[in-house]
Amino acid sequence: MSETKSRPEQILECVTILAESWRQKITPITVRAYELGLSDLDIDAVKRGVMVAIRDCQFMPSVHELRKLSGAAETRIDAKDRPLLAWQAVRGAISKVGAYDSPAFDDAAINATIRELGGWPLLCDTPIDEMHWLEKRFVATYSALCSVKLPSDQTERLAGIIEISNGREGYASAPIPVAQIRCLTSPNVAGEPVTRRLEQREVPKLTGPHFASEKLAERLTFDDREPDPPVVPPKSKEQQLADLKRLTNSRTAIADQAN
Numbered sequence: 001m002s003e004t005k006s007r008p009e010q011i012l013e014c015v016t017i018l019a020e021s022w023r024q025k026i027t028p029i030t031v032r033a034y035e036l037g038l039s040d041l042d043i044d045a046v047k048r049g050v051m052v053a054i055r056d057c058q059f060m061p062s063v064h065e066l067r068k069l070s071g072a073a074e075t076r077i078d079a080k081d082r083p084l085l086a087w088q089a090v091r092g093a094i095s096k097v098g099a100y101d102s103p104a105f106d107d108a109a110i111n112a113t114i115r116e117l118g119g120w121p122l123l124c125d126t127p128i129d130e131m132h133w134l135e136k137r138f139v140a141t142y143s144a145l146c147s148v149k150l151p152s153d154q155t156e157r158l159a160g161i162i163e164i165s166n167g168r169e170g171y172a173s174a175p176i177p178v179a180q181i182r183c184l185t186s187p188n189v190a191g192e193p194v195t196r197r198l199e200q201r202e203v204p205k206l207t208g209p210h211f212a213s214e215k216l217a218e219r220l221t222f223d224d225r226e227p228d229p230p231v232v233p234p235k236s237k238e239q240q241l242a243d244l245k246r247l248t249n250s251r252t253a254i255a256d257q258a259n
Helices: 007-022 028-037 043-056 063-069 079-096 108-116 120-124 128-145 161-169 209-219 237-258
Strands: 102-105 175-181 194-199
Touching (some): 007 028, 007 043, 028 128, 043 063, 063 079, 079 102, 079 108, 079 128, 079 175, 102 108, 108 128, 161 175
Parallel strands (some): 102 175
Antiparallel strands (some): 175 194
């Protein structure tokens, strides 16, 4: 990494090296998030953090993780930088946690934003070529939700595929993998995602449009089998004679009209 380059160019080079090492796709907003999150650090410290990450980390480090590897202390995050840093936490969780576990971001606005965008499994299922548009939607939604008081049912942890399936199939005591994710944008002390097991009876109500649609589909069941023919009682001899007489009279009337 050349010393003659400007600081933004050197940050771009650092992020590119990280992305290439883990074969991750980056966008201009991704680079901007790292630039903002590392703005108070000496560029040499950032480079040392990159080298440590390549050597010791299993996954591409988030902004907060790279700060730790660069030897930085905790700092207060500026409000205008929060959406980009929150998105980096989400991207890291997509690759580290996956759609099957239930993530609990300790930044409540992240939980609410993902729930607003359709839920955790839907977010994880976004194709790579559409991730740029999802990033813009997340940043805009997160920015809006950060400025309002959020109800508790919107900020609770998100449901992964296993938790949704357990709730749908009625497994009252099945274990659920829950990933507690501490974020740089949270007032809490940040750290690595940790997965622990919870029992289904500890799980709050499941919410999200994808889950609601599944439950509705379960209630709307259709039977496409042919209905049984109605049971017709046999006619008596008198009824058969009366039907024959009406048919004969009808044919006679039609013949008379024709003549």
